[in-house]
Amino acid sequence: MAGRASSPVARRDGGGVMAALSPAVAACRLAVRQALAGVQPGGLVLAACSGGADSLALASALAFVAPRSGRRAGLITVDHGLQVGSAERAAEVACWAGRVGLEPAVAVPVTVDGAGGPEAAARAARYEALAGTAARLSAVAVLLGHTRDDQAETVLLALARGGGPRGIAGMRNRRIIDGVPFIRPFLAVSRAQTRAACTDLGLSPWEDPHNADPAYARSRLRAALPVLVDTLGPDLVDNLARTARLVAADVEALDALAASAGTAATEPDGSLDVAALTGLPAAVRTRVLRDLALRLGAPGAALSSIHIDALDALVTDWHGQGPVSLPGGIEVGRRGHRLAAHS
Numbered sequence: 001m002a003g004r005a006s007s008p009v010a011r012r013d014g015g016g017v018m019a020a021l022s023p024a025v026a027a028c029r030l031a032v033r034q035a036l037a038g039v040q041p042g043g044l045v046l047a048a049c050s051g052g053a054d055s056l057a058l059a060s061a062l063a064f065v066a067p068r069s070g071r072r073a074g075l076i077t078v079d080h081g082l083q084v085g086s087a088e089r090a091a092e093v094a095c096w097a098g099r100v101g102l103e104p105a106v107a108v109p110v111t112v113d114g115a116g117g118p119e120a121a122a123r124a125a126r127y128e129a130l131a132g133t134a135a136r137l138s139a140v141a142v143l144l145g146h147t148r149d150d151q152a153e154t155v156l157l158a159l160a161r162g163g164g165p166r167g168i169a170g171m172r173n174r175r176i177i178d179g180v181p182f183i184r185p186f187l188a189v190s191r192a193q194t195r196a197a198c199t200d201l202g203l204s205p206w207e208d209p210h211n212a213d214p215a216y217a218r219s220r221l222r223a224a225l226p227v228l229v230d231t232l233g234p235d236l237v238d239n240l241a242r243t244a245r246l247v248a249a250d251v252e253a254l255d256a257l258a259a260s261a262g263t264a265a266t267e268p269d270g271s272l273d274v275a276a277l278t279g280l281p282a283a284v285r286t287r288v289l290r291d292l293a294l295r296l297g298a299p300g301a302a303l304s305s306i307h308i309d310a311l312d313a314l315v316t317d318w319h320g321q322g323p324v325s326l327p328g329g330i331e332v333g334r335r336g337h338r339l340a341a342h343s
């Protein structure tokens with residue numbers, strides 16, 4: 001990952017390497033500047049950086065933009081401890097960050113326990129460490145380096161798995177985790193641009209061997225994507241990312257409708273009035289039922305369409321069947337004209 005000598009297009013400017021002629025560097029900085037517009041001035045913003053091209057370009061752009069927009073910039077790199085030399089790489093990323101003015105720059109070691117598969121466990125440990133460290137440092141936001149290509153892959157994987165609108169909506173550009181805002185400034189920036197930005201800044205990104213490991217569906221898709229682009233046209237990645245934005249807007253609108261409908265249907269004891277649900281469109285009604293399951297404590301990641309369909313049948317096709325068992329040991333059933341938790 002270490003910075004190499006300046007590339008031909010980079011020039012020294014006031015102690016920092018500045019690539020005034022590089023469209024890729026300019027695109028990365030513009031994306032970060034736009035993202036920071038929604039972040040509290042004066043606060044500390046942290047780049048989550050693996051040392052890979054996307055997050056290295058992100059951290060670099062943040063180091064340039066934050067001080068010029070009245071914000072402080074730092075960096076977190078998480079050491080999953082899963083690969084030989086990972087601690088040294090994390091230390092190297094943190095050291096580079098200090099050199100380019102990202103302060104604080106912290107390397108956080110985590111323990112990945114295999115729950116839910118190695119990829120999911122590493123992700124869960126990473127986000128917990130990122131949110132925990134950001135809270136400890138009183139950061140006002142954490143930036144993630146997911147690109148337009150990552151978004152396109154997410155949409156295709158969701159389609160392939162029958163993920164429904166929530167999956168096809170892809171990654172959100174902003175979400176709160178444990179009270180900390182996480183922002184993805186690069187969802188409209190291509191992977192080619194982040195790589196070009198690194199080259200133009202004289203940076204040598206780390207290549208994560210997982211990204212090329214055919215054991216992972218995303219890696220296989222990454223390898224196949226150029227063929228799809230050849231087959232379907234050069235705008236494929238852009239169009240998939242656009243589809244995600246359009247579907248996300250629809251999902252958000254439906255979620256808002258469901259929140260109001262759920263409030264209207266909820267009785268003082270927390271049960272749902274079945275009569276208030278039956279007239280709702282299925283897309284809204286099933287969301288109200290999902291919200292009920294979550295409110296009762298069912299873990300969201302384990303809730304499937306099978307559970308929601310079974311809950312829906314209690315509303316639209318009830319003929320005396322018993323309660324529905326949900327993940328987390330929750331049971332929901334009919335109590336007369338109400339839908340409620342069964343103990």
Ligand SMILES: Nc1ncnc2c1ncn2[C@@H]1O[C@H](COP(=O)(O)OP(=O)(O)OP(=O)(O)O)[C@@H](O)[C@H]1O
Pocket residue numbers: 047048049050051052053054055056076077078079080126143144145146147150208211
């Ligand atoms: N070890 C890590 N430490 C800190 N942040 C990380 C780490 N791994 C991933 N991230 C954050 O999550 C984002 C997505 O990571 P992921 O590995 O899914 O994609 P990627 O395209 O390989 O990203 P990158 O090129 O930055 O490694 C990264 O851009 C970065 O912001």
